[in-house]
Amino acid sequence: MSWKKETNCIQAGYTPKNGEPRVLPIYQSTTYKYDSADHLGKLFDLEADGHMYSRISNPTVSAVEEKINVLEGGVGALCTSSGQAANLLAILNITSAGENFISLSSIYGGTINLFAVTLKRMGIEVRFITPDMDDAQIEALFDDKTRLVFGETIANPALDVLDIEKYAKLAHAHKVPLVVDNTFATPILCTPIEFGADIVVHSTTKYMDGQATVVGGVIVDSGNFDWSVDGKYPGLTQPDESYHGVVYTKNFGKAAYITKARVQLMRDFGVLPPAAAAFMLNSGLTTLHLRMERHSSNALAVAKHLEKHEKIAWVNYPGLESSKDYALAKKYLPDGCSGVISFGVKGGREAAVKFMDSLELAAIVVHVADARTCVLHPASTTHRQLTDDQLKAAGIGSDLVRMSIGIEHVDDIIEDIDNALAKV
């Protein structure tokens, strides 16, 4: 049966049989019992389906993976311990030392550190597409060692909207996949696979959980990319010695990428989500469709209000007609632009800090994208480790205030903001 997103948020992934618990149980077990050594052997050889050890898979986690997979329209998903772990595995699954990949520069600060510092130490080079580059300069970033293109649907915190079709075409022209971090949009507002993305990643810590309770991540495989092109991905098309010569593209077809990520990388790195965390994530997902609607309408109302406010220098929200990405937002985010806005308070860094300190409902926290309105000054917190040039490339000025609009009543949020601005 094929359901709409709203129904899948609630129903997908877990279908109890006669007499089984109505609600997805927490399978708090590291291990699974089998009647024969032969069956267990087949599991080890990837010849039979089933759970073997909870580092590789667990029934609670599997149910959540299937729900997210259905929402994104993929062939398989893998939950991880964090969004960082999801991005790490998504890249390592198809990139080795001596190779490179291309990323939009306006992305999450933690991802920039992972790409530019830690992966570099592992011999993998990231090449950034900066906003000032023309098509020829972007083309020049590719060579025969390039393995993927990476971007965020709505960049955190620059809020640039990714032209998914354009970058999918660019990646595919070079016979590499497009990997899209869909954290801020969630599959409720945008499904990147529809527009040509090959792999979708998330920090589920944000809207998917939505309550700020559990850190987590997920990778979804569209199943659409042909890994056999050009011999670029021997890890997928050549025998894996650690599984007696399994060839992922041959044995697992469209699910080659996500199977390898699980049975090889999750096996070796062990960055798994506990069953209890997956249970919490599943509870969050149950209301994702309702929350994204309210986050989006509240954020648009606040953005419009700020745009008219005399103490505000500028407002950035892709849902505003004044946004440089308004046309992209209309195309990729027709149902709303999510809950994060950014703006500058007149008076720069000092005024921004005074404003933030004066808020009462909105709390200063290192988080975004949960039910409670919160606020952050990226230049002095989440993006503190970046150089001035990196800050500029990521689209972050020193006066930028990032506000994550919650699902409280919008009048209360606006009143809090007005009261705080009055003190600036």
Ligand SMILES: *Cc1c(COP(=O)(O)O)cnc(C)c1O
């Ligand atoms: C938060 C975030 C991450 C990192 O996720 P964690 O769950 O904190 O590890 C990655 N990408 C984006 C867009 C994020 O907002």
